Amino acid sequence: MSPKTYxxxxxxxxxGLALVKHLLSQSSSQxxxxxxxxxxxxxxPxxxxxxxxxxxxxxxxxxxxDLPTLQSKAAExxxxxxxxxxxDVLFNNAGMSAMKSCEEASEEYISQMFEVNLFGPMRLTQAFLPLLRNKTKSVVAFTSSSTAWTPLPFMGHxxxxxxxxxxxxxxxxxxxSPFDIKVVGFECGGCVTSLGQPREQQQQEQEQHGGLLEQRQETVYREGLGRLVGMFMRDAMAYMPGDAAKVAKTMVxxxxxxxxGEKVPVRLVLGSDAWESVKQKVEETGEVxxxxxxxxxxxxRDGVKGGAEGDYLRAVSIL
Known part of the structure; x- marks a missing residue:
């Protein structure tokens, strides 16, 4: 394959670091x-x-x-x-996480979570799209999470x-898609990284590890939060079976x-834990x-046949 710039x-x-290491280690592709x-x-490093x-x-x-700053960075x-x-490939990998009850989360906490995990990637993609549209082929990739399907309590944000x-x-x-830009989102399960550390401590895009479990909060939801944290603490690694290096290799x-030009799902679940939990969610949703x-x-309305029109179903299809 011809060399690509990521x-x-x-x-x-x-x-993110595992992605860099894997890409640079592929001596055949440069x-x-x-x-x-x-x-x-x-x-x-x-x-x-x-x-x-x-x-x-x-x-x-x-x-x-803000968008003008990110547009300048894209040009640079x-x-x-x-x-x-x-x-050639824009990979929106950055993210952060922490545990907090829906009732007790501050506006600052909620805003920061959505800025890093959602609005930032949206703006960065927006900044790059005019440039990517002028290439013959490009990819926009994202690191998402299986919790998009299966939210845990106290991780609602x-x-x-x-x-x-x-x-x-x-x-x-x-x-x-009409501009030959392909998009793929990787919905990852538990993986031993640094996600869960407050952004002030890690200062930048996080991934997922023990900091999530070590936070101590004064909360009226102490009992429920304690049960969840206790579940992880009994055997933290059992809930994070993913290997960051293998995840990165698979993503690439x-x-x-x-x-x-091979057909790939737009949303791809990565991780055995993610696969099982999402499968359960899909089956339960079907039952409901x-x-x-x-x-x-x-x-x-009376007199209407009901159901969705075929063109609508085609427009929202994931296949």
Whole structure:
């Protein structure tokens, strides 16, 4: 395959860093990588920078910046490698998480969660689309979460932001397909990374690890939160079976399939735990739909046949 240039957000740890390592290790393809983040120069591993002077560039980028700033960063990224080939794959990987009850979450907490997990990736994608439309082929990828399907209690804000992101991914894929831009979202299960650390501590895009379990909160929901945290604490690794290096390798392999024109789902579940929990959710949703069909269909106007038109069903299809 011809070399590609990837711009990846959230690269100082977890899946983002694993993506950088895997891409640069593919000696046969000679991929170029633009690793981004806040304070990236001081936080990115210097041994990797030294090992790949020709194929790696660091770009200071805060995904919560406003659209004009991100447009400027997109233009800067486009010029980082010689030849003016720009970026072939935009990988929106950055994310953050924490536990908080729906009642007790502050506006600042909620805003930050959605800025990092949803609005930032949306704005960054918006900044890159005019540039990507002028290429013959490009990919926009996202790291989402299986909790978009299966929200846990006390993680409602995280799950909501990821559910919104996954919905956005579906719509985006349909909008940009006429421009030869492919879109794929990876809905990951538990993986040993650093997600769950407050952004002030990690300072940048997080992934998913023990910080999620170590938070101590004064809360009227202590009993329910304690049960959930206790479930994880009994055997934390059992709830995080994913290997970040294998996740990254799989993501790259899927993107390469897209590049070769193979058919790939727009939303792809990664992880055995994710697969089982999503399968349960789909089956339970089917049961609810069938069991309550009479109630659902009973709300139509008299004289109307009911149901969705074929063109509508085609427009919302995930296949």
């Amino acid at each position: 711009l990846i957000t959230g690269t100082t740890s977890g899946i 991929n170029n990588v633009i690793a981004t983040g806040r304070n990236i120069s001081s936080r990115f 210097q041994d990797i920078v030294s090992a790949y002077p020709n194929n790696l560039r660091l770009l200071e980028l805060d995904i919560t910046a 990224a486009w010029r980082l490698f010689p030849g003016g080939r720009g970026v 995280y799950a909501s932001s990821k559910a919104a992101l996954s919905t956005y991914i579906e719509s985006l894929a349909k909008e940009v 392999e899927v993107i390469q399939k897209v590049d070769k 739909l069938e069991g309550w069909k009479g109630v659902s269909w009973g709300t139509g």
